[in-house]
Amino acid sequence: MAKCKYDWPEASDRRxxxxxxxxxxxxxxxxxxxxxxxxxxxxxxxxxxxYRSPYAHAKITAIDTSEAEKLPxxxxxxxxxxxxxxxxxxGDEIVAVAAVSEDIADDAVRKIKVEFEQxxxxxxxxxLQQAGxxxxxxxxEKGGDPDKAFSDPDVVxxxxxxxxxxxxxxxxxxHGNVAEWTGANLRTYSSTQNVSGLPGQIGQALREQGxxxxxxxxxxxCNYVGGGFGSKFSPDRWGIEVAKLAKxxxxxxxxxxxxxMEMEVAGARPSGYxxxxxxAKKDGTIVAWDSxxxxxxxxxxxxxxxxxxxxxxxNKITRHTSISTNTGPGRAWRAPNHPQAALLTMCALxxxxxxxxxxxxxxxxxxxxxxxxxAEVYRQELRKAAELIDWQKNWHPRGDKSAGxxxxxxxxxxxxxxxxxxxxxxxxxxxxxxxxxxxxGSQDLGxxxxxxxxxxxxxxxxxxxxAIRVNIGDSKFPxxxxxxxxxTVGGVSxxxxxxxxxxxxxxxxxxxxxxxxxxxxxxxxxxxxxAKGDAAKKLTWKEACAKLQVKTLQVTGKNPGQCALGSSGVxxxxxxxxxxxxxxxxxxxxxxxxxxxxxxxIDLKTAESQCYGAMIMGITYALFEEKVMDRAxxxxxxxxxxxxxxxxxxxxxxxxxxxxxxxxxxxxxTIGLGEPPxxxxxxxxxxxxxxxxxxxxPTLPITPDKVLAALEKGGAA
Numbered sequence: 001m002a003k004c005k006y007d008w009p010e011a012s013d014r015r016x017x018x019x020x021x022x023x024x025x026x027x028x029x030x031x032x033x034x035x036x037x038x039x040x041x042x043x044x045x046x047x048x049x050x051y052r053s054p055y056a057h058a059k060i061t062a063i064d065t066s067e068a069e070k071l072p073x074x075x076x077x078x079x080x081x082x083x084x085x086x087x088x089x090x091g092d093e094i095v096a097v098a099a100v101s102e103d104i105a106d107d108a109v110r111k112i113k114v115e116f117e118q119x120x121x122x123x124x125x126x127x128l129q130q131a132g133x134x135x136x137x138x139x140x141e142k143g144g145d146p147d148k149a150f151s152d153p154d155v156v157x158x159x160x161x162x163x164x165x166x167x168x169x170x171x172x173x174x175h176g177n178v179a180e181w182t183g184a185n186l187r188t189y190s191s192t193q194n195v196s197g198l199p200g201q202i203g204q205a206l207r208e209q210g211x212x213x214x215x216x217x218x219x220x221x222c223n224y225v226g227g228g229f230g231s232k233f234s235p236d237r238w239g240i241e242v243a244k245l246a247k248x249x250x251x252x253x254x255x256x257x258x259x260x261m262e263m264e265v266a267g268a269r270p271s272g273y274x275x276x277x278x279x280a281k282k283d284g285t286i287v288a289w290d291s292x293x294x295x296x297x298x299x300x301x302x303x304x305x306x307x308x309x310x311x312x313x314x315n316k317i318t319r320h321t322s323i324s325t326n327t328g329p330g331r332a333w334r335a336p337n338h339p340q341a342a343l344l345t346m347c348a349l350x351x352x353x354x355x356x357x358x359x360x361x362x363x364x365x366x367x368x369x370x371x372x373x374x375a376e377v378y379r380q381e382l383r384k385a386a387e388l389i390d391w392q393k394n395w396h397p398r399g400d401k402s403a404g405x406x407x408x409x410x411x412x413x414x415x416x417x418x419x420x421x422x423x424x425x426x427x428x429x430x431x432x433x434x435x436x437x438x439x440x441g442s443q444d445l446g447x448x449x450x451x452x453x454x455x456x457x458x459x460x461x462x463x464x465x466x467a468i469r470v471n472i473g474d475s476k477f478p479x480x481x482x483x484x485x486x487x488t489v490g491g492v493s494x495x496x497x498x499x500x501x502x503x504x505x506x507x508x509x510x511x512x513x514x515x516x517x518x519x520x521x522x523x524x525x526x527x528x529x530x531a532k533g534d535a536a537k538k539l540t541w542k543e544a545c546a547k548l549q550v551k552t553l554q555v556t557g558k559n560p561g562q563c564a565l566g567s568s569g570v571x572x573x574x575x576x577x578x579x580x581x582x583x584x585x586x587x588x589x590x591x592x593x594x595x596x597x598x599x600x601x602i603d604l605k606t607a608e609s610q611c612y613g614a615m616i617m618g619i620t621y622a623l624f625e626e627k628v629m630d631r632a633x634x635x636x637x638x639x640x641x642x643x644x645x646x647x648x649x650x651x652x653x654x655x656x657x658x659x660x661x662x663x664x665x666x667x668x669x670t671i672g673l674g675e676p677p678x679x680x681x682x683x684x685x686x687x688x689x690x691x692x693x694x695x696x697x698p699t700l701p702i703t704p705d706k707v708l709a710a711l712e713k714g715g716a717a
Contacts, residue, residue, distance in 0.1 A: 004563035006498050008600055008669065009459065016459045018661065020605035023451045024465060025444070034224045037191040038256055040178045046075055048245055048255035049105035050238065051095040051112045052265075053087040056121035056326035056634025060085045060094065060114060067111040068097060073104035075249040080241060086119070088299040089328040090635045091264040093237055098245040098253045123629040125296040125323040126163060126273055126699070135294070138322035139304055144315035149288035155279040158352040163273035163699035164343045164682060166296065167625040168263045169331060170644065173226020175266045176256030177239045179246040186243055187219045190235065193228040194482035195220055196441035198235055199475050205240045211247065220475040225445045230332030231267040233482055260639040267331030268627055270297035272305050272340030273699070276348040284358050284366050286349070289316040293344065296323040297330025305337040309345035310414045310571070311370035326634050327627070332484065334617070335417060335675035339682055343700065346413040346683035351696060354398040360412055360687070361386050361395075371414075374571050378414060381573040381595035381660060385412065388593040388656050389575045399694025405583045411687025412575045413680035419598065419672030420568035421490020421559055422481030428457065428499035430507055430553040434542035436461060437469045438499070441477040442492050447674060448606030449488055455603050456493045460500035462524030463541060478556065486672025490566040491559050493602055493670050499557020506553055511544045566669040572596035574615070574680040576688040582711060585704030587689060589619055589653035592681065597660035599671035604659060611657040611677040618681020620647040623701050
């Protein structure tokens with residue numbers, strides 16, 4: 001069967017794909033030459049600030065902006081939400097101000113007077129009994145006959161309560177935009193995950209508010225992004241307001257969120273809590289699942305996590321309750337709903353394994369068939385992760401019986417994700433001087449997107465990576481999808497591959513007469529165009545491109561397109577090795593290992609980096625992160641980097657990543673990796689703590705007070 005011309009090179013023919021390639025933008029970033037949205041300072045730039053609601057739930061009864069408008073240096077004041085509007089969270093936008101300096105803008109905000117009618121608020125959802133009218137049934141499903149399965153006298157049943165709290169988005173680069181009008185044209189410099197899609201969103205919002213601007217008149221530029229993680233797909237209300245301020249003032253305006261507002265209003269990962277009952281035969285075969293879950297994503301509540309997670313348990317019943325709270329909006333956060341589902345499922349199943357007196361590796365391997373067609377992949381990953389952590393030597397039944405107050409434990413978790421490549425268009429351009437450009441409207445969130453594009457083009461054209469110039473970050477470039485759902489690498493690598501193959505074929509057709517060889521018998525190798533099997537007949541890349549004379553060759557590559565260059569569905573296993581001090585309650589990470597598949601790996605170095613970063617984020621949300629809300633005021637109490645705790649270098653321990661590659665994996669083509677490795681750390685660490693202590697700390701983050709409370713409740717203190 002003939003191969004498709006776009007197929008990825010065979011393993012023996014890959015010079016670059018799958019190797020560890022340094023990021024091409026590393027020197028630019030480390031030297032400070034990279035320009036982020038915050039670095040954009042246009043001539044005559046104004047600074048915008050926003051008056052925000054001090055109340056979690058209130059109705060606006062009066063607004064007076066006169067004193068702010070009179071302040072020297074204030075250029076424009078806009079009421080965003082007027083009298084009669086009902087505010088649903090503290091920090092919501094009321095009035096926007098643009099001034100010649102940040103200090104003046106801050107002074108103007110302080111002079112704005114807004115009167116409110118305070119309304120009752122609700123900000124704590126962990127105790128479902130307190131939710132009252134804020135709780136609404138939000139679905140569920142039933143499969144098989146769970147009642148019959150649970151009533152079997154020969155099954156072992158485990159029941160428990162588990163939870164994962166709301167955490168904020170905490171991007172290193174805060175949300176924000178710079179807007180500049182030139183006549184009827186609007187240019188925005190935005191910190192965004194959606195370069196190609198933002199002009200359409202901005203245009204629609206502006207037109208709905210009376211500013212008639214076509215989408216084609218809007219350009220979005222984003223050369224570098226200091227993190228997004230699911231929170232930067234849209235322009236947000238402040239992104240629309242900065243454009244309106246700029247139009248009203250007749251000057252460019254910058255509006256970047258301060259850190260406290262970044263943490264209060266720029267989105268949060270929804271919470272997830274559940275009462276779960278599971279059953280298994282005495283040989284460890286899982287037979288039944290029963291869960292009632294709940295959580296919040298702010299005023300909109302939340303949908304049910306995919307429960308049970310990874311394993312399709314034959315007899316199951318699930319119910320979910322959505323809780324609306326006055327806590328600010330929820331947003332997608334790296335693998336939406338999956339960290340919640342993993343924590344709830346894997347902790348419940350780990351407790352069941354403990355009740356069965358089974359080794360968790362053996363238990364999950366035995367039940368891997370419930371994962372469907374990827375069962376054997378999970379078994380391979382379980383074996384590899386267990387080998388890397390030295391499971392056979394270090395694992396013990398629940399409760400470290402050794403002397404002393406420091407208890408050691410191991411815990412594991414499984415996870416999954418989709419990751420099919422998004423729609424992507426790119427232009428591959430070969431110039432007569434031999435230079436090569438790949439241009440597309442993608443964005444690099446710091447994950448190595450530029451490098452992946454360069455690797456694919458260089459591999460295809462037989463050139464070094466540094467010979468490829470990558471142009472991204474501008475909506476005027478060919479449209480490419482938003483960076484979400486782990487879809488970017490699959491999308492951009494496929495469009496780049498197709499464009500590069502077609503461009504090379506056109507170049508070979510031009511060069512063929514000079515070498516006296518049919519175009520289909522020429523190949524690009526090591527900076528040369530040469531005949532297959534006859535290296536004597538060749539031209540250097542520059543000599544070959546010179547045959548174009550004054551013509552520049554440009555080809556558009558697309559995804560989707562001919563040939564299956566990618567697919568969907570990956571899995572992974574992570575194991576945590578922790579110790580817990582039973583006197584202080586402190587948890588220490590000694591080692592975490594990840595065995596992860598993602599199909600064909602383009603750049604092994606950036607793939608491993610995705611996993612390292614995800615495990616660090618996972619350790620952070622497992623042990624430290626929580627959006628702490630004040631019941632009395634409805635305000636976030638830890639909206640700063642002093643009290644919103646993140647893991648430091650001394651909290652991480654040793655991280656080991658093993659990418660599952662080679663036969664059985666590479667044939668699937670590229671599949672996204674951004675999300676999956678952040679899913680399991682919370683569950684793996686929670687299970688490791690339970691293994692160490694002999695009791696479960698039911699909710700994240702696993703803080704010292706919770707450890708000590710669990711020990712006291714379990715009679716182990």
